[in-house]
Amino acid sequence: MNIALIGYGKMGKAIESLMPDRGHQAVLKIDEHNRASLTVEQLRQADVAIEFTGPDSAPENLLLCLEAGIPVVCGSTGWLDQWSRIKAACEAQNGALLYASNFSVGVNIFFALNQRLAELMNTHPEYEVSLTEIHHTAKRDAPSGTAITLAEGILGVLDRKKDWVNHLSDHPEELEILSERIDPAPGTHKVRYTSDIDDIEITHTAHNRKGFALGALLAAEYIYGKKGIYTMKQVLGL
Template structure:
């Protein structure tokens, strides 16, 4: 594949290393230093784009890929308030998108475990539940997209919790997500069920960015030649 990297920070560099190792070509690396090169004509020279930037730029980047007719894998988080507008634009352009809050295979297995545990715990109101997430200080959004996904899975099963909040809360109907930013920390997510008798915890800790980068390349290989909107679960066959 010929790949356009949109965003060439630490994640972009990790994706590049794995892509080249797998025999793919990085045709373009777009970031703030060469915005003039980020054109529809250049995108159209590629088989797929992989977008890892920031909440304020992701939507415009995706729309440019749709306009170019280039399938795109997006791992940027913090922009989902505009999800409906983005997916409508994708469909109207007959384009292709894979979005995930986290492309790590291990994290997506963790999502499945989290959902199953929440389903088991919904009948045990003596346990309270909370989330904690830790990332590096360059992480711009809080809580992380991964933490929001985990929280929404919990809320889907534990109906005594009505909404998540990103602070410590005394409201029993609020699911608290505590966010910390510490270097170096590729990412840790913990779900804790607490009672007066005992605690139950599940934790995922990323040791580096390779898991995220490998999943993004798998998604790029999956989306080439397709139209429509896909999830990482479809990529991984979960």
């Protein structure tokens, strides 16, 4: 496939390095220095766009891809306050969009494990739950998009928690997400249930960015030729 890489930083470059082996080529590579080249006409050379820029630029980049009529895979995190606007634009233009807070196969298995553990814990109020995420210091958003997905997975099933907060909390109905920034961590997420008797902790640690990059390419291959809004659950058949 011909792929437009919107965002040519750590993730854009990691994705590009895996493209030849999967038979793909980058026809457009956009970073903040050549932003002017990001036009509807340029985008139409591509079969699919992969967007990894950041929270401020992602929504406008997605709208441009939808306007160009090309399917778009988005890995930028921290912009979900704009989700309803982007979803509406995708539906209005009969476009194709796949957003994932985390593209790695391992994390998507971890999401399923997190949800199952929360189901088991729903009848065990003696366990207090909290989340921790650790990333490199250049990460702009906190908590991480992955931590938010984990929190939503817990809030969806654990009746004693009503909302997540990104700080220490004394309110029993709040789910704590603690964010730590330590170089060069590509991403660690921990879900911890603690009681007077014991603790249960599940952890996912990314060793590098290859898992995110491969997952983004799998998503691009999946969405090519489709219309609608998809998630990694569909790509991975989870």
